[in-house]
Ligand SMILES: Cc1cc2nc3c(=O)[nH]c(=O)nc-3n(C[C@H](O)[C@H](O)[C@H](O)COP(=O)(O)OP(=O)(O)OC[C@H]3O[C@@H](n4cnc5c(N)ncnc54)[C@H](O)[C@@H]3O)c2cc1C
């Protein structure tokens with residue numbers, strides 16, 4: 008069964024061998040978009056986070072063949088022609104990247120968070136990022152990166 | 165495993181009638197876990213989560229009708245959250261933002277886990293579930309819709325269209341205990357819904373399905389002063405004890421039965437204290 012997927016504004020035809028494939032698998036193995044990471048494949052870790060019709064979801068829990076006609080945005084679309092996004096830059100500046108495995112999912116999640124909460128307090132940050140696990144940083148630097156990105160946005164507004 | 169994405173509810177019902185045993189898909193947060201792990205290999209999949217007829221909610225007098233495709237994130241948003249605080253609180257306790265954006269009430273009812281937070285809140289609210297097939301629609305009692313672990317009164321050729329629950333007319337509380345704050349399946353939960361003269365308490369993770377604590381409910385109705393909304397000091401302890409006595413927990417990898425019973429006692433007492441001052 009072939010189906011179409013719209014990813015980062017581009018239509019792709021997926022020639023699938025098996026219709027049970029998750030969006031995460033199709034992005035990585037069939038469309039050459041390895042930004043979203045696969046770890047648990049059960050919705051627990053958030054390393055596969057993408058936007059589906061604008062909503063933050065785990066791509067491992069999206070049946071790719073049923074996502075025809077929907078708008079998928081991955082971490083690959085975050086950086087613009089001018090380079091890294093403000094959130095990506097803040098992650099680098101704050102030292103929020105260690106092994107980097109959780110980073111793509113967190114970048115997508117933090118962009119989503121700042122859209123809805125431009126100046127999140129610590130509790131909001133913790134609650135909103137509860138679906139993204141990091142085994143390296145202890146989250147301190149990640150929180151610092153969120154504050155940094157939020158402050159820079161406020162300063163340049 | 166052909167994947168069908170019907171565009172209307174009628175098409176979805178026809179697809180289901182043509183393929184007995186087809187698996188319905190909404191947000192995928194239960195189904196895909198099984199597929200990824202190789203535990204579930206559905207023959208046919210019919211995607212229903214995005215059907216317009218299953219999306220959104222409407223107020224109907226003193227009731228709210230919520231489509232089966234309504235997500236937890238939508239349950240948490242105003243003005244719905246104020247019309248159904250117990251559902252909003254239950255929704256807020258589910259998984260993570262990613263899970264709440266995708267997971268639906270219809271999926272929670274479809275899975276019918278004894279730990280389902282949406283299900284527990286809905287059973288306390290009471291009301292009806294509307295199911296539909298090519299043969300027509302049926303309205304089933306929410307209180308008895310779940311018949312056991314992963315079993316419901318839905319026939320395989322039916323899909324859940326919506327739930328109809330009363331608008332809040334008194335205090336409501338949902339309390340859940342797990343091993344941490346986020347991303348946790350309930351070790352025990354309670355949903356308390358108070359209406360003038362009546363109290364309903366549903367408990368999660370302490371039985372084969374949601375369990376109603378009918379003796380605790382009757383006790384509360386008799387002990388509360390309904391003109392002031394107050395109850396004598398000590399009533400909350402008795403309420404908690406009666407709730408615990410009605411629970412039927414088991415030992416499993418998440419908790420022991422004894423711990424669950426004690427948790428119910430405390431959660432029910434706490435919900436009572438938050439609802440009635442003394
Ligand atoms: C990481 C993680 C955390 C979770 N945390 C919680 C939690 O805290 N509390 C909780 O209660 N649940 C939790 N869940 C379970 C899950 O998110 C919920 O049960 C959710 O409501 C399922 O909805 P869905 O739309 O994703 O269902 P799906 O996975 O799409 O479907 C679930 C089942 O319902 C059936 N179904 C779906 N729609 C319909 C319909 N309209 N009519 C009839 N049958 C239908 C499907 O066939 C399937 O059997 C969690 C899951 C994950 C992965």
Ligand code: FES
Pocket residue numbers: 044045046047048049050051052053054055056065066067068
């Ligand atoms: S891989 Fe999707 S949440 Fe872990």
Ligand code: FES
Pocket residue numbers: 103104105106107108109110140141142143144
């Ligand atoms: S940086 Fe290694 S998991 Fe987060």
